[in-house]
Amino acid sequence: MGNTVTCCVSPDASPKLSRARGGGAAPGPDRWADAYQAAAAAGGGGGCSGSAEAESGDSDPGGGGPHLQHISDREFPDDLALESNPSDHPRASTIFLSKSQTDVREKRKSNHINHVSPGQLTKKYSSCSTIFIDDSTVSQPNLRSTIKCVTLAIFYHIKNRDSDRSLDIFDEKSHPLTREEVPDDYYKHDPDHKHIYRFVRTLFSAAQLTAECAIVTLVYLERLLTYAEIDICPSNWKRIVLGAILLASKVWDDQAVWNVDYCQILKDITVEDMNEMERHFLELLQFNINVPASVYAKYYFDLRSLADDNNLSFLLEPLSKERAQKLEAISRLCEDKYKDLSKAAMRRSFSADNLVGIRRSNAILS
Secondary structure, three states: EOOOOOOOOOHHHHHHHHOOOOOOOOOOHHHHHHHHHHHHHHOOOOOHHHHHHHHHHHOOOOOOEEOOOOHHHHHOOOOOHHHHHHOOOOOOOOOHHHHHHHHHHHHHHHHHOOOOOOOOOEEEEEEOOOEEEEOOOOOOOOOOHHHHHHHHHHHHHHHHHOOOOOOOOHHHOOOOOOOOOOOOOOOOOOOOOOOOOHHHHHHHHHHHOOHHHHHHHHHHHHHHHHOOOOOOOOOOOOHHHHHHHHHHHHHHOOOOOOOHHHHHHOOOOOHHHHHHHHHHHHOOOOOOOOOOOOHHHHHHHHHHHHHHEEEEEEEEEOOOOHHHHHHHHHHHHHHHHHHHHHHHHHOOOHHHHHHHOOOOOOOOOO
């Protein structure tokens, strides 16, 4: 990554390779956050309040040296208001969902004017005898469906972009990912959803990344577009997506994929290029790699809304006996926990006004 912290040194240092030989686990999210913060303090990039304090010579009361503010406690610049930034604030609307609404409204209007029938219903509905549920939850999303939704969000970002603002570090002509010659009109043709999906799916499959990492990738992508004031377009989408995946895999996964591992997936890219792109990505994010749980949940549910608007239904399976027993066991654990909390909060004495309703009768299921 540059300066005192380097994210990859040699193929022998790769945690993926050492894990294959029986080595130890790679650094976790906290370790990566500390590493990025240390790089910022060492002069790896401006915009981090910790480095500014170190340069000014402020020290803690105990005299232990410069006080470095934690990355989650940093102050945001005035021009990046939390309320308007979806990647930082849970109440701000996601950019990809707003960009997709134009196409959704036009599609519905066209179907209404042309009296187009919705066709055969493919969505499954529960009945008295069969209950359909999907295996995707906010804590354990379905990998295939999540990647489809994330790549669809990227597709709408490219299709409905405001302009073609970009930076040289992300330009595929200046920094090609393959040895094949980039066409002169590479910036004119928008990629379709299938093309984006195949690119992202290949990276996630080869690096064995999780569905949660895909959601964090989208958060970092929108944060980059907001902070750097650029657009994702045909000339830079591959490198921006690659940089977001690279960063999300290191922050989210306990056993992270190092830069050298991506060089083994993309055979023609060099480690030096990956390091430089990662350093620029972090500097443009102002080393803000924190993703609150509320922001993560918002992106997950907005991705599900995007799937419903575009007929990308999550895989539904009939509720089996074994699955029902697992759900029942989880429900009992939650119920017992709630009872313990209610007993702890119950007062020792009650007034006569509160005697009604104290007795609890067990429900009888026939």
